[in-house]
Amino acid sequence: MYAMTVVTPGGPEQLRWTEVPEPVPGPGEVLVEVAATAVNRADLLQREGQYPPPAGASPYLGLECSGVRVDTGEQVCALLSGGGYAQRVAVPVGQLLPVPAGVGLVAAAALPEVACTVWSNVVGAARLAQGETLLVHGGGSGIGTFAIQLGKAWGARVVTTARAEKHERLRALGADLTIDYRSEDFADVVAGIGGADVVLDIMGASYLGRNIAALAPGGRIVTIGLQGGAKAELDFRALMAKRGSVIATTLRARPTDNKASIVAAVREQVWPLIAAGQIRPVIERVMPMVEAADAHRLVASTDHVGKVVLTL
Numbered sequence: 081m082y083a084m085t086v087v088t089p090g091g092p093e094q095l096r097w098t099e100v101p102e103p104v105p106g107p108g109e110v111l112v113e114v115a116a117t118a119v120n121r122a123d124l125l126q127r128e129g130q131y132p133p134p135a136g137a138s139p140y141l142g143l144e145c146s147g148v149r150v151d152t153g154e155q156v157c158a159l160l161s162g163g164g165y166a167q168r169v170a171v172p173v174g175q176l177l178p179v180p181a182g183v184g185l186v187a188a189a190a191l192p193e194v195a196c197t198v199w200s201n202v203v204g205a206a207r208l209a210q211g212e213t214l215l216v217h218g219g220g221s222g223i224g225t226f227a228i229q230l231g232k233a234w235g236a237r238v239v240t241t242a243r244a245e246k247h248e249r250l251r252a253l254g255a256d257l258t259i260d261y262r263s264e265d266f267a268d269v270v271a272g273i274g275g276a277d278v279v280l281d282i283m284g285a286s287y288l289g290r291n292i293a294a295l296a297p298g299g300r301i302v303t304i305g306l307q308g309g310a311k312a313e314l315d316f317r318a319l320m321a322k323r324g325s326v327i328a329t330t331l332r333a334r335p336t337d338n339k340a341s342i343v344a345a346v347r348e349q350v351w352p353l354i355a356a357g358q359i360r361p362v363i364e365r366v367m368p369m370v371e372a373a374d375a376h377r378l379v380a381s382t383d384h385v386g387k388v389v390l391t392l
């Protein structure tokens with residue numbers, strides 16, 4: 081079979097569609113014939129050699145896919161530890177999801193990674209409750225566009241940061257308030273409306289102090305991205321004054337049974353919201369796999385809103 085390989089860690093030009101050995105499903109795994117995958121920011125880091133796949137995972141890029149389960153012929157989508165940029169991938173059964181009602185097979189590839197990440201952090205780790213305020217950083221990202229919709233479906237008030245040119249699209253997704261992080265101090269704006277009960281943070285170090293300043297009493301910051309660096313000084317006094325907490329997680333490195341329980345919760349709690357039309361996949365572009373390098377360039381530019389999907 082063929083898979084997208086990285087010739088030498090580096091830029092998008094290092095991606096090469098190459099003949100590779102067939103994946104062999106291990107115990108509890110099935111083979112999926114891939115129809116589509118989607119680009120995640122992590123793929124860019126893996127391509128550059130900065131984010132090696134966890135032990136035992138496929139060496140190829142791709143954290144999600146949609147396609148056909150080879151043993152049953154069912155249309156599925158799947159959360160992967162790697163290997164979505166390939167014709168076939170071996171997937172633990174617990175990481176398969178049905179294609180949600182009302183969503184096409186190709187569009188379904190844009191859902192598993194964002195649904196599982198947003199659900200496990202916003203509802204799982206940070207326990208967002210109805211009537212609370214959710215601050216989503218980077219509302220135009222794949223993660224952000226999903227988090228805005230899930231926050232609204234969950235009955236929260238949703239505030240988001242993004243470049244001004246994305247604001248209209250984010251309000252159309254349900255954001256109640258959009259903040260241009262380039263010209264406004266988000267912490268002042270959010271503190272001015274009573275603070276955020278939950279902050280979904282993709283910046284890390286550069287936003288830590290202002291995220292604490294933006295918290296409502298008892299607020300929870302959950303950091304899932306380090307686009308603003310990994311190391312910062314934590315002002316415990318400021319955090320204590322808010323009775324706040326800082327949580328940080330990754331999805332990819334979790335054990336298989338942990339991922340399976342997240343996937344099961346997503347299937348039970350989130351898939352009905354998609355079937356009901358309350359949440360939809362947000363896709364900037366669908367491109368053929370041969371244009372994966374351009375897809376990576378587009379995601380690196382952050383000119384996209386939502387996901388970039390690659391088809392086979």
Ligand SMILES: NC(=O)c1ccc[n+]([C@@H]2O[C@H](COP(=O)([O-])OP(=O)(O)OC[C@H]3O[C@@H](n4cnc5c(N)ncnc54)[C@H](OP(=O)(O)O)[C@@H]3O)[C@@H](O)[C@H]2O)c1
Nearest residue numbers: 120121218220221222223242243282304305329330331382
């Ligand atoms: N821990 C986990 O398990 C996990 C899982 C999935 C994703 N993630 C992380 O989640 C983040 C989003 O992933 P993705 O694939 O959805 O990314 P993406 O689509 O590539 O989007 C990146 C976003 O970052 C925004 N951004 C850049 N600087 C910003 C700033 N100073 N303030 C606010 N937003 C800013 C950009 O928005 P503008 O164009 O508006 O600047 C862009 O929308 C990444 O950091 C990724 O590593 C973590």
